[in-house]
Amino acid sequence: MRAISGLWRWRHNPLCRPTDLAEAWAALAALLLILVVTPLAGSLVGGLAQDALQESVHEQRASRHLVTATVVRKVEGSALDADPEAATGRDLRTRVVADWTAPDGSPHHGSVMSSLESPQPGDRFTIWTDRQGRTVARPLDSATASTHAVLAGLGAALLAAGLVEGSRRLVVWRMVRRRYARWDQAWDKAGPDWGRTGTGS
Structure with a gap:
């Protein structure tokens, strides 16, 4: 210049x-x-x-729902993992077998990641699902x-x-x-x- x-x-x-x-x-x-x-x-x-x-963001908020799941048992050999979708990347997650009810009313059973450090049968936690109850990632936030x-x-x-x-x-x-x-x-x-x-x- x-x-x-x-x-x-x-x-x-x-x-x-x-x-x-x-x-x-x-x-x-x-x-x-x-x-x-x-x-x-x-x-x-x-x-x-x-x-x-x-x-x-609006589409994901409309199509993804927060539902309550109940721990059936902890998955054997699962250790605490960092949640890749967390804002800080420091939230730890444990894999468990759980039951939950989809927003359309259908019951579901499967292996999911929970936010519980030491999950016990009967403990409750929240997961994101679509309307049919399939687990999905949390919706993108506006920020x-x-x-x-x-x-x-x-x-x-x-x-x-x-x-x-x-x-x-x-x-x-x-x-x-x-x-x-x-x-x-x-x-x-x-x-x-x-x-x-x-x-x-």
């Missing part, structure tokens, strides 16, 4: 090459694009992600959905900035290559005797 500060300085300089001005203008255009396009891309992607995730949407917006903004800067670097690289090619041609025209005395130069 040093080329931007040099843009004004190069305006009327007789040593200024067209490629110097082109590099400076490319840097200025890239900066303006980053300042304008990056926030737009971030807000657009973040807004779309927020809408989609909040809709998913987590918003966090994911913000991260998506930040990622899109960074990607947009990276694309603009990458394009600028590619343009400058091509201009430098062209400049070197012109220098090579100029040296070839000057010949191997350029600058020697008595060669007519």
